[in-house]
Amino acid sequence: MIITEPSLPFESFIERRALSLYGGCVQPDAVVVGTGPNGLAAAVTLSRAGLKVALYEARKTIGGGLRTEPLFDVDIEHDICSAVHPMAVVSPFFRQFDLASRGVNMMHPSVSYAHPLHNGQAGLAYRDLEATCAHLGPDGDRWRRLMKPLLDHSRELVDFIMSGQRSLPRNPSAPALLLSRMLAHGTALAPGRFRTEVARSLLTGVAAHAVGKLPSLASGAVAMLLGHLAHGTGWPIPEGGSARIADALARDITAAGGIFHTDHHVTSLDELPRAKVVLLDTSPRTLARIAGDRLPVGYRRGLARFRYGPAAAKVDFLVSEPIPWANPAVGQAATVHLGGTQAEMFRAETAAAAGIRTQEPFVLLVDPAQADPSRARPGRRPVWAYAHVPNGDTTDPTAMVTACIERYAPGFTDTVIHRRGVSGAGLHAYNPNYVGGDIGAGAMTLWQSLMRPVPRFDPYRTPLTRVYLCSASTPPGPSVHGMSGYLAALSALRHEFGIRTPPDLGPLPINR
Ligand SMILES: Cc1cc2nc3c(=O)[nH]c(=O)nc-3n(C[C@H](O)[C@H](O)[C@H](O)COP(=O)(O)OP(=O)(O)OC[C@H]3O[C@@H](n4cnc5c(N)ncnc54)[C@H](O)[C@@H]3O)c2cc1C
Missing domain, CATH: 3.90.660 (Polyamine Oxidase; Chain A, domain 2)
Structure with a gap:
């Protein structure tokens, strides 16, 4: 059975429509494909470092595993994916981002x-x-x-x-x-x-x-x-559902000038605007597909060997x-x-x-x-x-x-x-990131936990200049912690922009 796009509560609809229409004419410094917690964490980090960020999302709404929507009854919202958030209160990314001070009430x-x-x-x-x-x-x-x-x-x-x-x-x-x-x-x-x-x-x-x-x-x-x-x-459990976490991340991104393009399934790197860096919050399989022959054969073979759970x-x-x-x-x-x-x-x-x-x-x-x-x-x-x-x-x-x-x-x-x-x-x-329904973004063996998606010193960098993987298929793996996105963004800032000091992620006055 396939999930149909549920109707959105009016406020969320207006808010997300506004996100997708806002701006759009400025050449971005960074493009993020996918708006799950890791794509959003990457975009927060890059935009806080002063970059202009554009995000592309295949579905009509943002959030990846952080969507909460009515399914049967307009008054009752269901978490479509994640619901319980032990990692969103302790991960180094979220400790700095500080969900509580942005009005996300953990119950x-x-x-x-x-x-x-x-x-x-x-x-x-x-x-x-x-x-x-x-x-x-x-x-x-x-x-x-x-x-x-x-x-x-x-x-x-x-x-x-x-x-x-x-x-x-x-x-x-x-x-x-x-x-x-x-x-x-x-x-x-x-x-x-x-x-x-x-x-x-x-x-x-x-x-x-x-x-x-x-x-x-x-x-x-x-x-x-x-x-x-x-x-x-x-x-x-976040009061009001997991989408409140995505909303807080999205507010921070738009406040820093980031732009969301929803309902855009990226099938090739050529579709994206020219940017200094591209971060993919996607599965390794999608990375191989959208980068195609540009990836060296050895790396492509490594991605093909990646096992799903x-x-x-x-x-x-x-x-x-x-x-x-x-x-x-x-x-x-x-x-x-x-x-x-x-x-x-x-x-x-x-x-x-x-x-x-x-x-x-x-x-x-x-x-x-x-x-x-x-x-x-x-x-x-x-x-x-x-x-x-x-x-x-x-x-x-x-x-x-x-x-x-x-x-x-x-x-x-x-x-x-x-x-x-x-x-x-x-x-x-x-969600194409759940390959075969694997919500862990890759089999959780000890080897794959450490060496996802392929054994490399910097698992976020791909052999393609300026292209990074930032999804849960990179360390530290699945769950809503934002760390794959954060660490991939720090790697991109270091290598592509020479920025070695991680940006401050704490709430801006506008987000409080
Ligand atoms: C049913 C379920 C229950 C879960 N429960 C919990 C829980 O309670 N607590 C917890 O911590 N974790 C839970 N998880 C796991 C958690 O949701 C994931 O680990 C987390 O969302 C991974 O984040 P991500 O950003 O890497 O990818 P995702 O959240 O999967 O987001 C990826 C996004 O990228 C988009 N995308 C992919 N390919 C493209 C493309 N080519 N073009 C454009 N957009 C694209 C997708 O549409 C999606 O929006 C659950 C997952 C599921 C499915």
Whole structure:
């Protein structure tokens, strides 16, 4: 199923129309293709350095993975892609950009994420570490020993993972902590680390955000990063939806003179205006297509070898009441992992990575109104859930995902007013960056996490003069952190303009 262009709320329509019509006659210094969080972060960085920036976006609206739109009912907005933003509050780019001071209000549930089991038990990751440890009973001390040192070194750990991963960290304690925990929880040793299934599955559900074979070292790193943030800066939801983040970035770009051209799918570099630099917030496959024969054969082969991971197949629901979880405590969380036991998740995730479809895949569910009541109206609230399925899968996931939720929340189906499924292939049709439905912009193996898209000292520079890749297919990889765009822009500023000092990204008086 293909997502149709939803109708926009009037204000957003006017605002974005204005963005696309504004200016247009000035020769840009820099062109950015794609307006996902990384394209927008790149444009913010370049325009703050004093460059004239023009952005091109294939769809009618900007935002990439940051779109929030009504689907079934004009009053209820749904996040089309991302919904929960642990990285948008901690990444070095967003720390400087400072979403809070630009009016983006992050809403926190008391439980960052929950993991119900079939027997009625549920793991709850409270924002409060001690409350989590108390809830985990016999595994409480182990959970504290795992998470507390990560929390104590949270800033160094985040900065290490969010770096371009090409320089040695000044302080080796965070990488050492991370490595020891990846070895313990991202390998065959994982099942022995906790005594109870509740704790084992609670952590494994976070590892499953890596969308790939389980266990694996890459998924271990993801579990440590997101897992410890759940007890620190949290897993917040922006009030009003993810598009509020894109809006704040776009306001900064237009205030600095940037120009948006929407509804323009770029198929060749020749279509773009002459500019001193071009940054592509696209997949490596699109880079190869739009640069064509200009790329050296070796680099093109490298891009062709880039592997894409399993797909997400998503269902958006409009429901009449809060989800009737069998274990009511689960309702304290906005993010819920539906994957069963650790062994079941290992099997399902490994099968999806191997291209095998299972009837009970891992499902990630978000109930945004739990954290942000403004998202609901009496008798209507949005719910979003996606299953991990093989890359390229064309099956409508609606029945499978509904049945999965029903297993943990009997009666859920009766609350559904509207629902809409988008297969992995449908997600690709919606956004060419999700190749085959891979929302991670490339398989999350340890090698590809470090060496995306091809092994190069500067992963953002392509062999073409003045052409850079700035999407999540470059380090540090997927999620809404803006760092791929920011680091690519810094590289372009250094190499093409001789600007070595990163620009100030803090709010201008006009953005406050
Ligand atoms: C269903 C789903 C749920 C997710 N949930 C979360 C979440 O809760 N939290 C989180 O942090 N992350 C989440 N993610 C991942 C997150 O959205 C991505 O990692 C992030 O958006 C990647 O940003 P990007 O800028 O690299 O690319 P994208 O956000 O994919 O943006 C790329 C943009 O470029 C445009 N484009 C591509 N090719 C061209 C072209 N040739 N010409 C013109 N325009 C082009 C596309 O239309 C798109 O707008 C989710 C993703 C999906 C799909």
